[in-house]
Amino acid sequence: MSEDSRDENELPKRGQAAVADLISALERVDGQLATREQRVADYVKANIDSISTMTIAELAGAADVSTPTVIRFCRSLGCDGFKEFKLRLAQNLAVSLQYIQADVSEEPATVEHALDHVLGAIYTTANVMRKQLNPERLEEAKEAIIGSRQLLVAGIGGGSSMLAQEAANRFFRLGIVSTAVNDSYIIQMRSATLRPEDTLLLFSSSGETDAIVGAAKVASAYGAKTISISKPYTRLSQTVSIPIEVDLPEDPDIFKPTASRHAYLAILDALAMSVAYETKDATTENLRRIRSSLTAYHGRTGPQPLGD
Known part of the structure; x- marks a missing residue:
C-alpha cells in the first residue's frame, strides 16, 4: 500500500506495529x-505537540x-510513512502525557504519608464500587459458581492475574474444583474444554483484552x-452471561498502585463468602480438613489465616 493510498486513520493491526x-x-x-x-x-522534538x-x-x-527527507526520517523510526508517523506519535502522546507532564512532588513521600494516601484511595474506590454493584448479578454469579462441575478463572496482566489466582485459592477451599490461568493461549484452550455444567470467571480492568x-x-x-x-459497556460485559460491572476512578498519582484491584478483591x-454460607455443610468439612492437614504439617494450633 502506498503512502498516498493508506487510509488517513489507519494504523497497523494490533501487535504488528x-x-x-x-x-x-x-x-x-x-x-x-x-x-x-x-x-x-530536532524540529519534531521541539514542537512535538x-x-x-x-x-x-x-x-x-x-x-x-x-x-x-521527511519520509526517510519516518522510515528510520520504523514507520511506513508520514501518515503512520503522525498517528503513532499522537497515540503515543495521548498515553504518555500523564507521565511527561506528571505533577510529582520533588520531596519523596514518607512511608506514613504513602500509607495514608493508599488507604484513602482504597476507601474511596470501595465506596464507589459498593454504590455501583447490582446485587442481582452477584446472586446469579453465586448460583453459577455453586452449581459448577469446575471453575476456570482467568486474568491477564498484573492485577487481573493476581485476582484470578486468588479466586482459585478461595474456591478450592469450598470444595469447588478451581483453576487459574493467565496465558492467552492456555485461556483459549482451556475455555474450549468447558461444558454447560462448568463456569468461566474472568477478571479484566479494561473489559477489552482480546484473549x-x-x-x-x-x-x-x-x-x-x-x-x-x-x-460496563465493554466487549467483555456484552459477551458474558453474568457481567458484574464497576467503573472505578483511578488516582492521578502515577507512582501509586491502582486501588481498583482492592475493590475487585472485595x-x-x-462471592466466596456467600458461596461458603450457601454450602456450609460441605464447606465446613473442607475447611476442617485443610486446617487439620496444616496443623499436622507445621504443628501450630492457634488461630491463623486458612492456608494463606
Missing part, C-alpha cells in the same frame, strides 16, 4: 541520522528539508456459564 514508543525512538536515534533527517528530528496537525509539506518547510473476550466467546459457544468482573471475597 514496527515501533511501539516513538518518543523513545526519537531519543534513541538522536545523532545517528543523516544531517537532513536530524533536522526533522503540534506535529499531528501538520502536513508533510508543512513539516518539510519548517525543518528546511524536502518531503522525501479474555475471546475466551468468553469460546466458553459461551460450548454452553458454559460465563462471569466477568470488569467495566467483590471476589463477597
